[in-house]
């Protein structure tokens with residue numbers, strides 16, 4: 001009994017205070033880990049949505065974007081969830097029937113209501129941005145352009161979303177937001193890697209935007225951004241009337257004006273090297289001259305007999321006349337006296353640049369091969385072209401020779417790309433499943449989703465943090481166990497010594 005009494009006194013582990021302390025430490029660690037795991041646990045993913053309507057000159061597309069609610073300021077988080085193509089033509093074609101513009105959006109907006117979860121509807125912003133078609137309508141008939149915008153506004157306000165406005169974008173905005181989109185999607189904005197220049201070809205205008213190596217000599221062409229802690233000094237220019245549909249009209253009108261036949265015959269004969277041999281279609285003079293991009297001319301007839309010749313080099317000669325390169329008041333110009341630094345770096349060429357070059361299978365050849373293949377394509381008889389592409393809209397099909405040649409001439413003679421840097425042009429439709437175009441950049445900007453400064457990042461990712469806390473706790477437990485074993489052994493020795 002005495003022996004046992006002595007052991008009790010000598011073994012420190014049997015002191016209640018020590019046991020209490022050890023239990024308290026373990027409990028404290030367990031509570032700490034439990035709280036931090038629960039506190040930092042990512043909530044079940046909640047998504048937010050945004051809608052942007054791209055009211056282009058040829059048609060309107062509705063884009064629905066989606067992003068995880070907690071990560072809206074991280075780069076690359078916003079994704080395109082759905083697109084809907086509005087039936088019919090662009091809103092600028094409703095100048096004589098403004099109500100029709102608003103009505104045309106109905107089907108796609110109903111679709112948006114079905115795609116976005118109902119509880120998110122009221123907080124989902126809707127933006128409509130109109131581009132060059134509406135810029136031209138505003139030049140031609142400002143009152144009509146306002147009526148069209150009012151009509152789409154009334155229509156968009158009837159849906160449960162948060163309507164944020166319908167407006168005409170400036171050419172600079174269109175160029176800059178296209179650049180933001182491609183660089184956001186390529187995750188270039190928060191990395192020290194280079195950025196991607198943006199080339200956008202529409203029906204009524206075309207944009208070029210990139211970071212140049214030299215000074216920007218004209219203020220109109222300069223845009224500055226601070227994104228994720230980096231300063232960007234961009235060159236941008238939008239050529240109104242140089243989208244492929246307006247360029248075709250300008251090119252046809254020049255041919256008509258310079259041809260003597262045009263003033264005498266009925267219908268006027270337009271022999272066009274940019275259309276396939278065997279192509280022969282009657283068009284109205286009005287369909288070519290109905291644009292503020294061309295001065296009105298009087299002809300003997302209201303009709304044109306448009307006859308294809310299929311001669312690529314003559315076609316290119318005729319397209320060169322659309323670009324005025326004779327004067328430049330700066331150190332360098334693209335065309336029409338517009339300042340442009342030398343193109344630099346990699347470029348993403350989207351919208352009609354992609355549609356046309358992809359159709360022609362010309363997205364990955366050298367400049368020389370591209371020209372050769374295009375020349376062969378243009379000389380292919382129209383009958384054969386129609387037979388080979390039964391599913392393609394005849395209007396698009398008849399114009400691919402012109403459009404391909406226009407793209408080549410715009411890039412080489414207009415923007416001064418060469419056979420050396422031709423490979424730097426990447427014809428793209430999508431980046432990581434989202435369309436390249438101005439709409440995403442526009443929404444990111446208006447919702448402040450690209451912060452000027454880089455957001456604070458946690459010390460370690462969530463998974464790493466939990467692992468660290470578990471390992472750290474185990475480490476402490478093992479230490480306590482070892483300490484226990486050590487003390488037990490030493491107290492036994494002490495016990496034996498006493499015996």
Ligand SMILES: Nc1ncnc2c1ncn2[C@@H]1O[C@H](COP(=O)(O)OP(=O)(O)O)[C@@H](O)[C@H]1O
Nearest residue numbers: 056057058059131132202203204205243352355
């Ligand atoms: N599959 C296609 N093939 C050829 N061209 C196309 C195709 N889809 C769209 N396009 C063309 O792309 C252009 C899109 O321009 P759009 O965005 O409407 O005008 P803008 O940007 O000048 O306001 C139009 O010229 C249209 O005809």
Ligand SMILES: [Ca+2]
Nearest residue numbers: 056131202351
């Ligand atoms: Ca466009």
